[in-house]
Amino acid sequence: MTEPPINRPGRLIGVSLGPGDPDLITRRAWSALRSSASAALGAGARWVYPVKGRGAESYALEIARRAGLVVPADAEALHFPMTSEPAALALAWTRAGLRCAELLAEGRDLLFLVEGDASTYSTFGHLARAVRGLDAGIGIEVIPGVTSFHAAAARIAQPLAEEGETFAVIPAAVGLAGIERLLDEVDTLVLLKVKPLLDPLLDLLERRGLLEQACFIEKVGAPDERIVREVGRLRGATVAYLSLLLVRRPPRSAR
Amino acid sequence: MTEPPINRPGRLIGVSLGPGDPDLITRRAWSALRSSASAALGAGARWVYPVKGRGAESYALEIARRAGLVVPADAEALHFPMTSEPAALALAWTRAGLRCAELLAEGRDLLFLVEGDASTYSTFGHLARAVRGLDAGIGIEVIPGVTSFHAAAARIAQPLAEEGETFAVIPAAVGLAGIERLLDEVDTLVLLKVKPLLDPLLDLLERRGLLEQACFIEKVGAPDERIVREVGRLRGATVAYLSLLLVRRPPRSAR
Numbered sequence: 001m002t003e004p005p006i007n008r009p010g011r012l013i014g015v016s017l018g019p020g021d022p023d024l025i026t027r028r029a030w031s032a033l034r035s036s037a038s039a040a041l042g043a044g045a046r047w048v049y050p051v052k053g054r055g056a057e058s059y060a061l062e063i064a065r066r067a068g069l070v071v072p073a074d075a076e077a078l079h080f081p082m083t084s085e086p087a088a089l090a091l092a093w094t095r096a097g098l099r100c101a102e103l104l105a106e107g108r109d110l111l112f113l114v115e116g117d118a119s120t121y122s123t124f125g126h127l128a129r130a131v132r133g134l135d136a137g138i139g140i141e142v143i144p145g146v147t148s149f150h151a152a153a154a155r156i157a158q159p160l161a162e163e164g165e166t167f168a169v170i171p172a173a174v175g176l177a178g179i180e181r182l183l184d185e186v187d188t189l190v191l192l193k194v195k196p197l198l199d200p201l202l203d204l205l206e207r208r209g210l211l212e213q214a215c216f217i218e219k220v221g222a223p224d225e226r227i228v229r230e231v232g233r234l235r236g237a238t239v240a241y242l243s244l245l246l247v248r249r250p251p252r253s254a255r
Numbered sequence: 256m257t258e259p260p261i262n263r264p265g266r267l268i269g270v271s272l273g274p275g276d277p278d279l280i281t282r283r284a285w286s287a288l289r290s291s292a293s294a295a296l297g298a299g300a301r302w303v304y305p306v307k308g309r310g311a312e313s314y315a316l317e318i319a320r321r322a323g324l325v326v327p328a329d330a331e332a333l334h335f336p337m338t339s340e341p342a343a344l345a346l347a348w349t350r351a352g353l354r355c356a357e358l359l360a361e362g363r364d365l366l367f368l369v370e371g372d373a374s375t376y377s378t379f380g381h382l383a384r385a386v387r388g389l390d391a392g393i394g395i396e397v398i399p400g401v402t403s404f405h406a407a408a409a410r411i412a413q414p415l416a417e418e419g420e421t422f423a424v425i426p427a428a429v430g431l432a433g434i435e436r437l438l439d440e441v442d443t444l445v446l447l448k449v450k451p452l453l454d455p456l457l458d459l460l461e462r463r464g465l466l467e468q469a470c471f472i473e474k475v476g477a478p479d480e481r482i483v484r485e486v487g488r489l490r491g492a493t494v495a496y497l498s499l500l501l502v503r504r505p506p507r508s509a510r
Contacts, residue, residue: 142409154397
């Protein structure tokens with residue numbers, strides 16, 4: 001009797017799709033997605049993508065669809081609940097890691113589709129660690145992408161930083177004290193996920209004389225993108241989860 | 256007698272080529288470059304690209320060449336000297352702006368090729384302001400791209416930031432005091448253009464117990480890319496201009 005052939009496991013590849021506009025997908029990500037989408041079912045790399053719950057939509061998958069890519073029939077959703085509860089998160093990462101390890105054992109590469117950039121506020125790092133924790137020999141690759149804040153700066157033709165300048169990126173949930181300390185240190189501040197703290201942030205910017213230096217951008221590059229330059233008008237408004245504020249301080253010579 | 260037809264001026268478009276690997280060019284930048292490269296001479300958009308002096312090589316143009324694009328015969332170099340002398344810089348920006356305004360008056364779009372991302376430590380912002388200073392009606396567009404630090408994080412499969420974390424980007428020339436203050440505030444620090452300050456930076460990282468949390472990446476994605484994880488070994492070494500350090504502090508719970 002012969003043993004069944006042992007497959008070499010596939011690699012886990014984080015595929016960055018950029019912030020929403022399918023034209024901002026890189027040539028490498030495009031080529032990886034297209035070749036797997038056009039391969040015969042069960043051949044080529046397999047797609048996995050994050051969703052926030054069973055039956056929920058995946059923003060990453062939506063970008064791929066808008067790009068005109070046909071989603072392979074065996075593409076699979078991985079569930080990452082919207083929670084900051086450590087135990088629930090750890091459970092989700094472990095479950096997703098187990099499922100990826102199962103799929104990788106079949107020998108096909110796994111393409112994990114992520115919006116934005118896979119190294120920047122993405123679930124990919126957690127997933128990669130969970131998979132490596134189960135099998136340290138699994139190869140991990142990352143295809144970098146354009147972030148929402150780089151696309152936002154381009155969209156309003158405003159530099160994020162020029163020579164000799166600094167910038168920082170901070171999720172609003174870090175809190176007002178941390179935001180204020182970073183405001184003192186950098187030339188441009190990128191505030192991400194501003195939805196739950198929008199009014200207090202606007203108060204802070206007003207107090208610092210920075211309301212006119214700020215610009216609000218929601219779902220950059222998506223069909224329902226929204227740009228608000230007079231950010232004071234957003235007080236009391238409900239904004240999308242994928243929204244940010246770019247705050248560019250006056251030149252140092254003018255402070 | 257009839258007046259000669261008045262051309263509508265072209266647009267100035269900042270085309271981000273990413274950090275060095277031609278596969279990291281976005282689909283939009285690729286499409287803009289390829290359609291102008293294949294247009295008849297004198298038709299399509301015109302290429303301009305930055306060089307540091309007459310006869311010098313352009314890193315942005317080198318990326319386009321490595322991508323297999325044929326450089327149009329009427330592509331033109333714009334000179335931006337390597338100096339921090341304000342008068343010399345202002346003169347270079349004004350000259351480049353004048354030349355772009357002349358070319359734009361012919362009615363063709365201008366594609367200004369930049370390495371990395373056009374909003375991030377790029378000459379493009381200065382050029383766009385110089386052009387708009389001459390003719391406020393000129394349309395400016397920016398095609399965003401992948402930055403060197405996003406590509407570097409992907410290359411070593413290490414997150415720049417995960418949920419609830421912050422990161423800052425700082426050119427080493429800002430100085431050790433500013434770097435140290437930002438180190439206190441953020442989870443990941445990206446130190447750019449480290450060449451002139453490498454040894455003092457390594458001393459600072461050692462003093463802070465962060466040598467093992469740092470990774471050095473030079474010319475990411477280029478054929479002569481170099482990655483050094485034991486950064487202490489770089490003391491006394493000469494490194495390239497396009498080099499950076501990623502410093503990831505231990506998780507907050509472990510500090």
